[in-house]
Amino acid sequence: MNGTELKSFLWEKGHFHNTEMPVGIEESDLDKITLTSKEFATAVRSYQDFLRPTLDELTLQEHGRLAVADGDIGPATERLFAMPRCGFPDFEVPGAAMSAKQEANWPTACRRNIKFGLAFDKAPGMTSDDTLKAFIGAINNWNYALSDLTAVVQRGRTGAHIWAGLGRLGGSTLAWSYLAQSNCRAVLEQRYDNDRTWSLNFLSTVASHEIGHALGLPHNRDGSALMYPSIHSKSLGRRGYPNNTDLGQARGLGYSLSGSAPPSLDNQYRPMPHTPDEPDEPDVPVNELVFRGSFEAFDGDRSLGEFILARKPKV
Amino acid sequence: MNRIAQHILLGLAILVGSIGVIAGPPPLTITDAGYFLTVLDTDGVPSLVRIETVVDLRDGDETPPTSPDEPKPDPEQPAEPPAGISADAAEWSASIGDPKGAQKYALVFETVRDGAIDGKVNTATVYHVLHSAADSVIDENWQPFRRKLSDYLVAKMQEGGLSNATVIANTLEAVRYGLAYSARGSESITPGEALAVVSKTNSIINEASE
Numbered sequence: 221m222n223g224t225e226l227k228s229f230l231w232e233k234g235h236f237h238n239t240e241m242p243v244g245i246e247e248s249d250l251d252k253i254t255l256t257s258k259e260f261a262t263a264v265r266s267y268q269d270f271l272r273p274t275l276d277e278l279t280l281q282e283h284g285r286l287a288v289a290d291g292d293i294g295p296a297t298e299r300l301f302a303m304p305r306c307g308f309p310d311f312e313v314p315g316a317a318m319s320a321k322q323e324a325n326w327p328t329a330c331r332r333n334i335k336f337g338l339a340f341d342k343a344p345g346m347t348s349d350d351t352l353k354a355f356i357g358a359i360n361n362w363n364y365a366l367s368d369l370t371a372v373v374q375r376g377r378t379g380a381h382i383w384a385g386l387g388r389l390g391g392s393t394l395a396w397s398y399l400a401q402s403n404c405r406a407v408l409e410q411r412y413d414n415d416r417t418w419s420l421n422f423l424s425t426v427a428s429h430e431i432g433h434a435l436g437l438p439h440n441r442d443g444s445a446l447m448y449p450s451i452h453s454k455s456l457g458r459r460g461y462p463n464n465t466d467l468g469q470a471r472g473l474g475y476s477l478s479g480s481a482p483p484s485l486d487n488q489y490r491p492m493p494h495t496p497d498e499p500d501e502p503d504v505p506v507n508e509l510v511f512r513g514s515f516e517a518f519d520g521d522r523s524l525g526e527f528i529l530a531r532k533p534k535v
Numbered sequence: 536m537n538r539i540a541q542h543i544l545l546g547l548a549i550l551v552g553s554i555g556v557i558a559g560p561p562p563l564t565i566t567d568a569g570y571f572l573t574v575l576d577t578d579g580v581p582s583l584v585r586i587e588t589v590v591d592l593r594d595g596d597e598t599p600p601t602s603p604d605e606p607k608p609d610p611e612q613p614a615e616p617p618a619g620i621s622a623d624a625a626e627w628s629a630s631i632g633d634p635k636g637a638q639k640y641a642l643v644f645e646t647v648r649d650g651a652i653d654g655k656v657n658t659a660t661v662y663h664v665l666h667s668a669a670d671s672v673i674d675e676n677w678q679p680f681r682r683k684l685s686d687y688l689v690a691k692m693q694e695g696g697l698s699n700a701t702v703i704a705n706t707l708e709a710v711r712y713g714l715a716y717s718a719r720g721s722e723s724i725t726p727g728e729a730l731a732v733v734s735k736t737n738s739i740i741n742e743a744s745e
Binding site for chain 1: 652
């Protein structure tokens, strides 16, 4: 990567377009922006600022303190720029195909019949069946969360409103998606990195994020949210189910929230239609719960690793 | 039917017609390298024939062929063979055998070049800035390169050849190009690694200009 590519990286992620840190340059000016200029330093600071939760975590690991988004580059920022992330821009980039208009959603007329097309057989490291299940799980997250949405997954892209392909995305990019366009006839593309080993929960969580874009949600700065630009243990622990920040964004776009609990593990990967679960009340004492799978547990600030909460098997 | 589809079907017709042994549609094989048709010659010996484009003409909900991998975005590759000091820099760099270091060192030259353009680096500071940044970014194996480049820059300075910002920037760009050329085709450094080099070099430029 050379200086031109570094500037392009920041440009494509929207960090020359942070309205709180205006630099006032157009794409045609990019060649004239030097690596020693304040505009470049501002774009770096914008990146640090947007991904502040991750930068804080990395700075804590590296230096034992919280981060300052000052544009200076130390080991924590170096790691921040290497974090696996979504290729969708953090700020709207005028004229960029992926960005479109950042207040768009699917019109009411078609929300009950959104078709998601899977245009590849299997993701690297996964079986064909599990790949399909990952996308069903991702679609189910949004079907459960939004009462006015009914989306289904199909093999192939014929007739699909949103379709996903594989591609070598390069660098730290996991996937990208086009944003909703307020048009029932829109066909939105997504790409998932072909140069990476995927697994069921990993792909399903990343796909939930990308489908969030396809429903109109841009990135947010909540480090626990599904729509945060980088993948993290909290959204993996929820198997990609949106959190309150994500749901607030969806409501702001005009979607109706169901108030439903996330799909149970049994229903997560089962195609709709099925009746969403009632909120899950544990029927065993807490001290009889056992752990397996993936969510992150903490002892104070110390991570104990990733688990899924499961009921104690009945014998 | 669009022109590409016509070409494909015409190609297939010629292929099928010339072989004349295939029963049913020839199997399509998709690999990282592209699309291939399995064809049989008159002796029944199979071979793979590459085709450039596949247009899915089927109707219904059948799964279309998986696209071959999209090409991985490569780092911007220097296209023109270097000349003059660029060629020397490329040759010296290639003999070190450290393409990642070459990319980082090229970024040092790119940043210092930008510093010259911005008026932050001048004849009095350029040598010190390059020296300090190189100490931070590349390892001992680059000493032979640095000695040869140092001889070149000192001679150029003594001739009055680094007398203004434009000449400094052009010289640094020539060395940068040679370094980048020597690293072409190698695995790219990450955005984080690149940013660390730029940041370190910027700090040294700022210290030197105070």
